[in-house]
Amino acid sequence: MEAGDVFLHLWQKRNLESENGANGGPGDKTEALRFNLVQLYYLKMASSDIDDLAVLSKSRQLLQEYGDLIDGTQEEGGLNNYAEPILALVGNSKNESKEWKCGLQAQDVVRKYLTSDTKDSNPLEEEYNKLADLLNKAEDTPPPPPPPAVVESKVQPRMRQRVSGPQQDSINTYPSFTLMESDDVLLENTEVRVPPGIPVTNGSRRDEMEDWGMMGTSGGPGTRGRAQGRPYPWNRTGRGQVTSMSTGDRSQTTAIQDSRSYRGGGGSGGGGWRGSVGGRSGGDWRGRSGGGYNRNTDSHSGYGYSDNGWREEDIHEIPNGRPTTYKPRTRGGQERNQWSRRGNEEEELRSAFNTGPNPCFKTASHQMVLEQQKKFGRGGMTEAAYGSGKRSLGVRRSVNTKFVPPVRRDDEDEYGGELMRRCMPQASGKGRGVDEESPYAYLMTDDRLKNIDIKMVELIMNEIMDNGLSVTWDDIAGLNLAKTTIQEIVVWPMLRPDIFTGLRGPPKGLLLFGPPGTGKTMIGKCIAAQSGSTFFSISASSLTSKWVGEGEKMVRAMFAVARCHQPAVIFIDEIDSLLTQRSDTEHESSRRIKTEFLVQLDGATTESEERLLMVGATNRPQELDEAARRRLVKKLYIPLPEEKARQQIIDKLLSNQSHSLGESEVQQVCQQTNGYSGADMANLCREAALGPIRSINFADIHHISVDQVRPITVEDFIKALSIIKPSVSDRDLQLYEDWNVKYGISAR
Numbered sequence: 001m002e003a004g005d006v007f008l009h010l011w012q013k014r015n016l017e018s019e020n021g022a023n024g025g026p027g028d029k030t031e032a033l034r035f036n037l038v039q040l041y042y043l044k045m046a047s048s049d050i051d052d053l054a055v056l057s058k059s060r061q062l063l064q065e066y067g068d069l070i071d072g073t074q075e076e077g078g079l080n081n082y083a084e085p086i087l088a089l090v091g092n093s094k095n096e097s098k099e100w101k102c103g104l105q106a107q108d109v110v111r112k113y114l115t116s117d118t119k120d121s122n123p124l125e126e127e128y129n130k131l132a133d134l135l136n137k138a139e140d141t142p143p144p145p146p147p148p149a150v151v152e153s154k155v156q157p158r159m160r161q162r163v164s165g166p167q168q169d170s171i172n173t174y175p176s177f178t179l180m181e182s183d184d185v186l187l188e189n190t191e192v193r194v195p196p197g198i199p200v201t202n203g204s205r206r207d208e209m210e211d212w213g214m215m216g217t218s219g220g221p222g223t224r225g226r227a228q229g230r231p232y233p234w235n236r237t238g239r240g241q242v243t244s245m246s247t248g249d250r251s252q253t254t255a256i257q258d259s260r261s262y263r264g265g266g267g268s269g270g271g272g273w274r275g276s277v278g279g280r281s282g283g284d285w286r287g288r289s290g291g292g293y294n295r296n297t298d299s300h301s302g303y304g305y306s307d308n309g310w311r312e313e314d315i316h317e318i319p320n321g322r323p324t325t326y327k328p329r330t331r332g333g334q335e336r337n338q339w340s341r342r343g344n345e346e347e348e349l350r351s352a353f354n355t356g357p358n359p360c361f362k363t364a365s366h367q368m369v370l371e372q373q374k375k376f377g378r379g380g381m382t383e384a385a386y387g388s389g390k391r392s393l394g395v396r397r398s399v400n401t402k403f404v405p406p407v408r409r410d411d412e413d414e415y416g417g418e419l420m421r422r423c424m425p426q427a428s429g430k431g432r433g434v435d436e437e438s439p440y441a442y443l444m445t446d447d448r449l450k451n452i453d454i455k456m457v458e459l460i461m462n463e464i465m466d467n468g469l470s471v472t473w474d475d476i477a478g479l480n481l482a483k484t485t486i487q488e489i490v491v492w493p494m495l496r497p498d499i500f501t502g503l504r505g506p507p508k509g510l511l512l513f514g515p516p517g518t519g520k521t522m523i524g525k526c527i528a529a530q531s532g533s534t535f536f537s538i539s540a541s542s543l544t545s546k547w548v549g550e551g552e553k554m555v556r557a558m559f560a561v562a563r564c565h566q567p568a569v570i571f572i573d574e575i576d577s578l579l580t581q582r583s584d585t586e587h588e589s590s591r592r593i594k595t596e597f598l599v600q601l602d603g604a605t606t607e608s609e610e611r612l613l614m615v616g617a618t619n620r621p622q623e624l625d626e627a628a629r630r631r632l633v634k635k636l637y638i639p640l641p642e643e644k645a646r647q648q649i650i651d652k653l654l655s656n657q658s659h660s661l662g663e664s665e666v667q668q669v670c671q672q673t674n675g676y677s678g679a680d681m682a683n684l685c686r687e688a689a690l691g692p693i694r695s696i697n698f699a700d701i702h703h704i705s706v707d708q709v710r711p712i713t714v715e716d717f718i719k720a721l722s723i724i725k726p727s728v729s730d731r732d733l734q735l736y737e738d739w740n741v742k743y744g745i746s747a748r
C-alpha cells in the first residue's frame with residue numbers, strides 16, 4: 001500500500017467518526033436515521049391514531065436519506081467511501097458486498113486535503129511538516145547503545161510505528177504523515193509500503209505531540225466525565241469544543257469527540273476525535289495520564305488528536321520480527337526519537353522497511369487472511385470473518401445492536417457447533433476429511449451425496465423411523481379404501497418393483513388429508529412397518545433453519561439421502577406448514593425451501609425407476625400450494641371413523657382391560673359417538689377406564705390390589721361421554737368433504 005492509500009484510510013476513518021458540524025458524520029447520521037425508522041415503527045405500533053399515510057411517507061423519506069447516505073458517491077456522503085477496512089474483511093466472503101467498491105481515490109483525497117492552493121494555512125500540512133522536521137533531526141542523532149535487557153510489554157503488543165517522509169508535494173510523497181497509535185486499528189488492516197527514502201520511526205511521542213498540539217485542544221466543560229455507550233447526535237452529552245480546520249479551499253468544522261472517550265477531563269476537555277478509539281480499546285488506553293487525554297493546554301487549531309497513550313516502557317516489534325525497544329525522548333529533548341534494538345543497527349531497520357515489493361511488515365488483516373488460508377485452503381475466509389458478532393439468547397435487538405448476518409458460520413450449527421465439530425473436523429481446522437467417528441461417514445463415499453454437508457446427512461439419518469414398528473393394517477380401524485389404495489401404490493410397488501414399471505409405475509407423492517385424529521400418522525407408521533422401505537419421518541421443523549439458505553440445502557439433503565436408501569418413503573406430517581401457498585409477502589427463505597421441495601418432487605429430478613415415495617399428511621389441504629397439490633398425485637381422504645370403525649377401536653382398546661360391556665352396550669356407546677374421531681374415541685375409552693379408579697376410596701388407593709379394581713362398565717362410558725366431546729366441527733367436516741370431492745381419489 002502506498003503512502004497515499006494510508007492517508008486515504010486515515011481520512012476515511014476520521015471522517016466516518018468525526019462530526020461534521022451539527023449533523024454528525026455519516027456513520028452517526030446513518031445510525032440516527034436507523035434509530036428514527038425504528039422509533040417511527042414503534043410509535044405506529046403503539047398508537048393506532050397515527051395516520052398510516054403519514055408514517056408511510058415519513059418512512060419513505062427516511063429510507064431515501066438512508067439510501068443516499070449508504071450509496072452516495074460524494075466524498076463525505078456515501079458510507080461506501082469509508083468501507084475499505086470492512087471490505088478487506090468481507091472481501092473473501094461470498095457476499096454481495098464483494099461488488100461494493102469505495103468511490104474515493106487516494107490521490108484525490110491527498111490532493112484535496114494535503115496540498116493547499118490557498119493562502120490559508122493547512123493544519124494537516126503544518127502538522128506533517130513539523131513531524132518531518134522532527135524526524136529529520138532525529139536522523140542526525142547517533143544511535144544510543146543497546147539497552148541491557150528487554151522488558152516485556154504488558155500492554156500493547158501490537159506494532160506501533162510512525163512513518164514520515166520529506167516535505168514534497170507529489171501524491172505518494174506528500175509532506176509527511178503520521179500513523180498515530182490510535183490508528184492501530186487501521187494499521188492492522190493495512191499493509192504499509194513506505195517509499196524508499198522515507199525515514200521510519202517508532203515509539204511513543206507523547207510530549208512531541210503536545211508540542212505539535214496533537215493532543216487535543218481545550219474542550220468545553222461538557223468533556224468532563226465519561227459517558228457509557230455510543231450516544232446519538234441529538235443526545236450526546238458533554239460534547240467537546242468544536243474547532244475549525246481549514247483544509248485548502250474548504251473549511252471543515254470538526255466537532256471534538258463526545259465525552260464517551262474521556263475520563264475526567266477537567267476544564268480542558270478536548271482530546272480530539274481519536275479519543276473514541278481509546279474509548280473502545282478499553283482500560284489500557286484510558287486515564288494513564290491521570291487527567292485522561294486532556295493534558296494539552298495548547299489551543300492549537302486543527303485536529304485535536306488524542307494522546308496516543310504509548311507507554312515509555314512499551315516494547316515494539318520491528319517490522320522484520322525482531323524485538324526492539326523505543327526509548328522516548330525526555331523532556332530535555334536529548335534522547336528524542338531514538339531506537340534501540342538488540343544487535344542491529346538502525347540502518348538495517350530502515351532497509352527492512354524499504355524492501356519494496358516484499359515488505360516484511362504484515363498487517364493483522366493480512367495475517368488473518370493467511371491464517372484463514374492455512375485453515376481452509378485458498379478459499380480463504382468464510383462467513384466466520386463476516387458474522388463474528390457475538391450471539392446472545394433472548395436479547396432483543398436494539399438500534400445499537402451489532403448487525404449479525406443470518407448466514408451460518410462454518411463452525412456453527414443449530415447445536416452450537418457440536419455436531420459440526422463432530423462431523424466436520426475441517427471446520428475446526430483439523431483437516432478436510434470426514435470424521436471417521438461419524439456413524440454416517442460410510443455414506444459420504446456415495447456420489448449422490450458429494451455436494452451434501454455431512455452434518456445434514458446426519459440430521460436426516462436421525463429422522464429415519466425404526467422399521468421394527470409394530471403397527472399393522474389391522475390396528476387401523478375402518479379406512480378400508482385408504483388401506484387398499486395405499487397397499488396398491490406403496491406396498492406392492494416397493495415389494496415388486498419389476499411389475500410396477502412404466503404405466504404401472506407408482507406415483508411419487510401421496511397426500512393423506514382429513515380431520516385431526518383420524519389415523520393419518522398411524523397410516524404413516526404402518527407404511528413404515530409394512531412396506532419394507534426405509535421410512536423417513538420428517539417434521540417441518542427439522543427442515544427449517546434459522547440460517548438463510550440452510551432450509552433448502554436440508555431439503556436437498558433429505559432427498560439425496562433417501563435416494564441412497566431406496567426403497568424409501570419420506571413421510572411429512574403437517575405438510576401444510578412447509579408447502580403453503582406461495583405469496584408475495586412471505587419470506588424469501590421459506591419460498592426457497594418450497595421451490596426446492598417442488599423441484600425435488602418433480603419428475604425432472606426424480607428418475608422413474610427410483611423407488612421413492614413422498615407421503616404428506618395434513619389437516620388443512622386447502623392451504624397447500626397448487627404446485628405441491630399437483631405433485632402429490634394421490635390425495636386420500638382419511639375421514640372420521642364410521643360406527644363400525646368406532647366399534648373396532650373400542651373393542652381393540654378394551655381388549656386388554658377388564659370390562660363388563662357386552663356387544664350391544666358397545667354398540668350403544670358407538671351410536672352416541674357419531675362425529676368422534678379415532679383420537680376422540682381413544683380419549684373416551686381412557687376417560688371411561690378411569691371410572692373404576694374414581695370409585696375407589698382415597699384411603700384405599702395405597703393398598704388395593706389390581707384385581708380388586710372393578711371392571712369398566714357402560715355407565716363409565718356414559719359418564720365419559722359427557723366429558724369427551726367430538727373435536728371436529730360440522731363446518732370443518734364439510735370443508736374436507738368438499739375438498740375431497742374436488743381433488744380426492746376416494747370420491748370415485
Ligand SMILES: Nc1ncnc2c1ncn2[C@@H]1O[C@H](COP(=O)(O)OP(=O)(O)OP(=O)(O)O)[C@@H](O)[C@H]1O
Nearest residue numbers: 475476477516517518519520521522619678679682
Ligand atoms: N382409524 C383408527 N384406528 C385406530 N385408532 C385410531 C384411528 N384413528 C385414530 N386413532 C387413534 O387416534 C390417535 C391419533 O391418531 P393419528 O395421530 O394417526 O391421527 P392424525 O390423523 O395423524 O391426527 P393429526 O392430523 O392431528 O396429526 C392414534 O394414536 C389412535 O389411538
